[in-house]
Amino acid sequence: MRLFVALDLSPSQREALALLRGTLPGVQWVPSENYHLALRFIGEITDRYVMGEIDLALSRLSWKPFDISFSGAGLREGMTADSLTIGIERSAALETLQAQVEKTLRKAGCAPAKRRFQPSVTLGHLATTQRADAVRWVQRHNLFRSEPMPVEHVTLFESLRGYDQHVYVAQAEYAWHPEMPLLPEDE
Numbered sequence: 001m002r003l004f005v006a007l008d009l010s011p012s013q014r015e016a017l018a019l020l021r022g023t024l025p026g027v028q029w030v031p032s033e034n035y036h037l038a039l040r041f042i043g044e045i046t047d048r049y050v051m052g053e054i055d056l057a058l059s060r061l062s063w064k065p066f067d068i069s070f071s072g073a074g075l076r077e078g079m080t081a082d083s084l085t086i087g088i089e090r091s092a093a094l095e096t097l098q099a100q101v102e103k104t105l106r107k108a109g110c111a112p113a114k115r116r117f118q119p120s121v122t123l124g125h126l127a128t129t130q131r132a133d134a135v136r137w138v139q140r141h142n143l144f145r146s147e148p149m150p151v152e153h154v155t156l157f158e159s160l161r162g163y164d165q166h167v168y169v170a171q172a173e174y175a176w177h178p179e180m181p182l183l184p185e186d187e
Contacts, residue, residue, distance in 0.1 A: 001045050001171075002159040005058065005101050006036035007068070008170065009121070013149050017070070017086055017121060020141050024133055027084065027124040034168050035121050037068065037088055039101045039154065042110055050109050057108035058156060058174045061100055065176050066093035067148035073141035074120060075134050081125045082134055086144060088119035094151075101154065152176055 009017075018032040045051050069089045076083040088094070098117050106112060126134055153175040160167045 001051070003042040003045055003054070003171070004038055004157050004159065005040045005042065005105070006038045006155055006157055007151055008153075008155045008173075009035050009037070010149055013070070013146060016146055017123060020073070020086065020144065021123060022137065022140075024084075024124070024126065024130075024137055026130055026133075027126045028165075029124040030122055031165060034166065035123075036155075036157070036168065037119060037121055039098045039117070040105055040113055041115075042105065053108040054105065054110065054156070055172060057104040058101070058154065058172070061097075061104060061154060061174055063097050063100065063176060064093070065150055065152045066091065066097075067150055068094060068119075069148045070121070070144065070146035073138045073144060075131070075138050076118075076120070076122075077131075078128070080128060082128055082131060083122045084124045084126070084134060084137060085120040085122050086141075088121070090119060094119060097151075097154070 014032040014035050017035055021027075021029045042054065045054065068091070070086050071089045072087045074085040074087055076085055095117075098119075102113055102117075153173045155170050156172045156174070157168045158171050160169060
């Protein structure tokens, strides 16, 4: 199983983001049902014991609900393809939750994350030769802002290879539990 941990988006947030896609030639737009805010890519897991440890670790997350808002457009440059993104306003609550996910997954036996956490939602991919078009798209949507969206659960997704796109299937949701004590940051 190819796994990642993310915040799933509400239908209204997905719809608002889908309206930004537009008609840029050569862009492979991500289906709106795949929009998410990735907290941590885990990778390929074939060992059932490790899968159980990941599930147990994520079930022990202790955090309080908070809101996220989308803010501005961006271009994440890659070696062979670039990504059009919508940013997420940074907050202490989001940073703390992501750090806790990272820490619990490492304790469960996962290797450290390879990339620094950059909160955004990917809307599409395009060839690096189209950067000028992508920059214009970013400029057109850079003032985009959204209503706050409550974050009340974290989702473990499996990424399946579809015909021409990946399909993301929720495997488990880990909701906020008010009775769980908050873990100290340095634990």
